[in-house]
Amino acid sequence: MSKESQNFWFILDNYVHVSVRGKSVLFYNTLTGKILEYSDCEPVSRLVKRLNSPRNLLVIGLTGKELANPEISRFVKSMRTFFMGDLIDASLTKGKPMQMAPYPNIQQDVEFIKKSPQGPIAVGDRMMKYVAEVSLFINSACNLDCGLCGSAHRQFLCCTRGKNTRTELESRSIKNLLQQLQGASLARLNILGGDIFKYSQWEQLPEILTDPALPTEKYLYSHYLNLAGQEHKLAQLPTDAFSLKIVVPFPVKKQQWEEIMNMPLLNRPGTHFLFIIAGETDIDAAEELITRYHLENHSYHPFFNGRNREFFRQAVFVDREDLEEARPTMREILARQCINPLQFGTLTILSNGDIYANVNARRLGAFAGDSIYDMVYKEMFRGSSWRRTRKKAAPCRHCTFNALCPPLSNYEYALGQNNLCHINPRT
Amino acid sequence: MLLESQNKNKYLYDPTVKNTQWCHPVLYHIIQLHHRGLDVDQWYGELNDDPIQIEGYGTASKPEIAYYYRKYRLLRENGFFSPPDSGHLLSGRLSPGQIKSSLANTRQATFEVVDYCNLECAYCAYGKFYNINAPRGDRKLNTGTAKTVLNYLLDLLNSPLNQSHHQVFYIGFYGGEPLLNFPFIREVVAYAHQLKPVHNHFRFNMTTNGLLLGKYMDFLVEHDFDLLISLDGDEYSNSYRVFKDGTPAYSEIIKNIDTLAAKYPSYFQTNVNFNAVIHNRNTVPGLHSYFKTRFGKIPSIGELNSSGVAAAMREEFLKTYANIGTTLFQAEDYSLIEKDMFLNLPNTRGMKSFLQQCSGFIFNDYNEVAAAGNKTEAGKPPKQTAQIPTGTCIPFSRKVFITVQGKILPCERIGQQYSLGMADEKKVDLDFEKIADTYNSYFDRLKKQCCSCANWEACLQCIFYLNMDHPQPRCSGLLNDEEFARYLSTQLSYLEKNPQTYFKVMKEVRLV
Ligand code: SF4
Ligand code: SF4
Ligand code: SF4
Ligand code: SF4
Numbered sequence A: 001m002s003k004e005s006q007n008f009w010f011i012l013d014n015y016v017h018v019s020v021r022g023k024s025v026l027f028y029n030t031l032t033g034k035i036l037e038y039s040d041c042e043p044v045s046r047l048v049k050r051l052n053s054p055r056n057l058l059v060i061g062l063t064g065k066e067l068a069n070p071e072i073s074r075f076v077k078s079m080r081t082f083f084m085g086d087l088i089d090a091s092l093t094k095g096k097p098m099q100m101a102p103y104p105n106i107q108q109d110v111e112f113i114k115k116s117p118q119g120p121i122a123v124g125d126r127m128m129k130y131v132a133e134v135s136l137f138i139n140s141a142c143n144l145d146c147g148l149c150g151s152a153h154r155q156f157l158c159c160t161r162g163k164n165t166r167t168e169l170e171s172r173s174i175k176n177l178l179q180q181l182q183g184a185s186l187a188r189l190n191i192l193g194g195d196i197f198k199y200s201q202w203e204q205l206p207e208i209l210t211d212p213a214l215p216t217e218k219y220l221y222s223h224y225l226n227l228a229g230q231e232h233k234l235a236q237l238p239t240d241a242f243s244l245k246i247v248v249p250f251p252v253k254k255q256q257w258e259e260i261m262n263m264p265l266l267n268r269p270g271t272h273f274l275f276i277i278a279g280e281t282d283i284d285a286a287e288e289l290i291t292r293y294h295l296e297n298h299s300y301h302p303f304f305n306g307r308n309r310e311f312f313r314q315a316v317f318v319d320r321e322d323l324e325e326a327r328p329t330m331r332e333i334l335a336r337q338c339i340n341p342l343q344f345g346t347l348t349i350l351s352n353g354d355i356y357a358n359v360n361a362r363r364l365g366a367f368a369g370d371s372i373y374d375m376v377y378k379e380m381f382r383g384s385s386w387r388r389t390r391k392k393a394a395p396c397r398h399c400t401f402n403a404l405c406p407p408l409s410n411y412e413y414a415l416g417q418n419n420l421c422h423i424n425p426r427t
Numbered sequence B: 001m002l003l004e005s006q007n008k009n010k011y012l013y014d015p016t017v018k019n020t021q022w023c024h025p026v027l028y029h030i031i032q033l034h035h036r037g038l039d040v041d042q043w044y045g046e047l048n049d050d051p052i053q054i055e056g057y058g059t060a061s062k063p064e065i066a067y068y069y070r071k072y073r074l075l076r077e078n079g080f081f082s083p084p085d086s087g088h089l090l091s092g093r094l095s096p097g098q099i100k101s102s103l104a105n106t107r108q109a110t111f112e113v114v115d116y117c118n119l120e121c122a123y124c125a126y127g128k129f130y131n132i133n134a135p136r137g138d139r140k141l142n143t144g145t146a147k148t149v150l151n152y153l154l155d156l157l158n159s160p161l162n163q164s165h166h167q168v169f170y171i172g173f174y175g176g177e178p179l180l181n182f183p184f185i186r187e188v189v190a191y192a193h194q195l196k197p198v199h200n201h202f203r204f205n206m207t208t209n210g211l212l213l214g215k216y217m218d219f220l221v222e223h224d225f226d227l228l229i230s231l232d233g234d235e236y237s238n239s240y241r242v243f244k245d246g247t248p249a250y251s252e253i254i255k256n257i258d259t260l261a262a263k264y265p266s267y268f269q270t271n272v273n274f275n276a277v278i279h280n281r282n283t284v285p286g287l288h289s290y291f292k293t294r295f296g297k298i299p300s301i302g303e304l305n306s307s308g309v310a311a312a313m314r315e316e317f318l319k320t321y322a323n324i325g326t327t328l329f330q331a332e333d334y335s336l337i338e339k340d341m342f343l344n345l346p347n348t349r350g351m352k353s354f355l356q357q358c359s360g361f362i363f364n365d366y367n368e369v370a371a372a373g374n375k376t377e378a379g380k381p382p383k384q385t386a387q388i389p390t391g392t393c394i395p396f397s398r399k400v401f402i403t404v405q406g407k408i409l410p411c412e413r414i415g416q417q418y419s420l421g422m423a424d425e426k427k428v429d430l431d432f433e434k435i436a437d438t439y440n441s442y443f444d445r446l447k448k449q450c451c452s453c454a455n456w457e458a459c460l461q462c463i464f465y466l467n468m469d470h471p472q473p474r475c476s477g478l479l480n481d482e483e484f485a486r487y488l489s490t491q492l493s494y495l496e497k498n499p500q501t502y503f504k505v506m507k508e509v510r511l512v
Helices: A042-052 A064-068 A070-081 A110-115 A171-183 A202-209 A231-235 A254-261 A280-292 A309-315 A320-326 A330-338 A372-382 A410-415 B025-035 B040-045 B062-077 B096-104 B143-157 B178-194 B213-222 B250-263 B265-271 B284-295 B311-320 B324-329 B334-344 B346-358 B366-373 B432-451 B481-497 B500-508
Strands: A007-012 A016-021 A024-029 A035-039 A059-063 A085-089 A133-137 A188-192 A217-223 A243-249 A272-277 A298-302 A346-349 A354-356 B002-004 B010-014 B019-022 B052-054 B058-060 B108-112 B167-174 B200-208 B226-230 B272-278 B300-303 B400-402 B407-409 B421-423 B428-430
Touching: A007 A042, A007 A064, A007 A070, A016 A042, A024 A042, A035 A070, A035 A320, A042 A059, A042 A070, A059 A064, A064 A070, A070 A085, A110 A372, A133 A171, A171 A202, A171 A372, A272 A280, A280 A298, A298 A309, A309 A410, A330 B366, A346 A372, B002 B025, B002 B481, B010 B025, B025 B040, B025 B052, B025 B062, B040 B062, B058 B062, B096 B143, B096 B432, B108 B143, B108 B178, B143 B178, B143 B400, B143 B421, B143 B428, B167 B178, B178 B200, B178 B213, B213 B250, B250 B265, B265 B272, B272 B284, B284 B324, B284 B334, B300 B334, B324 B334, B324 B346, B334 B346, B334 B500, B346 B481, B346 B500, B481 B500
Parallel strands: A133 A188, A133 A346, A188 A217, A217 A243, A243 A272, A272 A298, B108 B167, B108 B400, B167 B200, B200 B226, B226 B272, B272 B300
Antiparallel strands: A007 A059, A007 A085, A016 A024, A024 A035, A346 A354, B002 B010, B010 B019, B052 B058, B400 B407, B407 B421, B421 B428
């Protein structure tokens, strides 16, 4: 490629994400999805170290002699082939170019503010604007006895009976909460039970749902079996004030299912079926229902029941191809290093009044006693859910893929491991 | 936008994708063709196998062209080269609700305690150089008005419109020289102590020339005031700060400061800062070493305000004026000063705003980064929301300023003819609807210029520094593409020479 006496600039493209852990280096092209990995390749590691130095800003000089090294030459060639980097004769320019290296800088970075010696502690500065989604479990009463009860809601939005006692959120407190959330950028409100139709203050729901400060996206969650015969109750709510999310675990009870399918409310716009999938057969069953009843609006929610780890390995665990296909953008990668985009801004209030940023994490406080400001402040400060990133979680923190993998979800809690992947299977 | 640095390196800046990258000359050439409106695919399709001549590069072979054509396609497929729609993006409007919420979240209320002073500094904003401000008066703000304002604000601060929690709220005293009306300060402080903010902690701050510190320091220390003392350096450096009869004030001020430092050393360390104005009798290195050795402090340094200078005074003003950058770069120990003063230097701020605009790696807050983290349609950059034209702040987002006459302003730096409301002992009169209308009508008058301005995205121009009384105000900051490219190239050239600045800004510069 060159004469030995010539000098070159090697420039790494700044839409490439580079991750180094020990002797492994990963390059990921955010424009194409291509991943290149080098492990135990000393010359490449050394080049990457130089590229990453703040004095070099992704640009280093390479001599013709260095380029004659087969490993370096092969590396440079692959970088060029996959549009990750380029080489230019240094004599064409008067000095070294620079490249703005990817690095997430959030002006109101809480971790930074916490450490800053000067300035007021501004962790709570305009923090309510971050509250984007609130889930209210309004009651725990339910006559069903689903096998997944009590654990499904820790994996995805789903009703739960709670433990022994019957509990309810006071409608007055809900109104008070919504009042306090006026300054939030609430985009979504979810209402769940128990069996929400057993909520003793049902007559208060119309007022709550039509609160002008509320977002447009409001969802009521119900198990399909609890829905049967409740048309009159639903009719008491203003039609365009909410959409219905219907929870469907398998196997379905044929007769009741038929009954539901005949309910006119199913034609409401926005009605959505949540199929709870614990194994292959559930997928087949769901598909059959979807085809037979022409269900357009639906989604699948894998459920970990403690016995179907193998199913999760097949259906949920990611591999390299999944990541290349998902093709996270540079902005997604930057975001994933600072926050958990799945969980950021969400609050959950259980029917017993416990408030969580994530139901699997430590409780933030109690609904009746504490101000929601205090809860949000606590989570802003701690960041244990909203800013729970793979960068901080074992074993992902030692893995070069940690900004490429999807953000930590509730499944990691359920399965008790953060590496839901085939890439780095060690525990 | 295509750019070239002083080192003749080529770059591509794409405002829609928000990315700036080094660009190979052959790719640069192809993008140039694109910018000229050529159908690049057709151009490429019709090329024969002959090499082509490319400026600043030499001969490019067909395989080279093919390679960079593919790279061009890759960028294009990922949203590069689609022009931002400034017309749409600058269509933002202020709403009354937004202004009210901004006030409920404001960080500071500053009272102009008096409009007179016990000094007569040569460069004072009320002094001989300027013709914008009303001449010095003899007015005081009355305490009743201040209390009414605090009550009014407290209602909003305690309302759910306030998005903050455990947040410091400053009650500020400003002048003239605020200590000339000490009874006002004492009464307002006592009053504030009785108030019960839910989401805020009240603190006090004051900008003072230091002459009366000797008399009132016990009180200021007792109430934990944050003090900003105006001082331009050593005796000669400070010699524009004089009494009315022209005698220098330096020795009296310094006596007070020394007493304060001796009597309350830990207070002095934590609560006292200095503010110096740079002019032809001092230099940045001089100020840096004076404050560092004498007080162990790094001063903040400002320049003379060059807007509103009376035509007749222009020449004398220019003799007095000095700019921070020039005097800094001449310094021998530049890097040491830069290290100490990094966050306070205007070029740091300039570099941050440049990187915020061009790198795509700086986000204002978590919502911005969360939005970036949401999957967008492949190849499409995330949707940008409409913003208001110019760099004017949303009224009250930084502070509320109350003049001696009870006029309410968004800060102390703008002309009082732009007052947004009035306060007196009985009530605060703020009509959010009217304020929104006023701002929107200002924006309407400037929008056309802003839409044609290449700097619209990173504009820092405050509308109140333009002549808004004129039916067709003109912004002298308007940049055409060429001028803007020159600005960007200068910044890129700076980073090529000082690459360490990049990570220093990325890692250290945050708004606190
Ligand atoms: S319907 Fe919901 S709340 Fe009732 S038992 Fe089943 S999972 Fe639990
Ligand atoms: S899940 Fe964790 S360990 Fe597995 S590839 Fe992703 S970051 Fe690595
Ligand atoms: S100068 Fe203008 S933009 Fe700056 S704080 Fe004052 S009003 Fe706002
Ligand atoms: S510099 Fe002037 S013209 Fe340009 S965007 Fe700002 S206010 Fe508008």
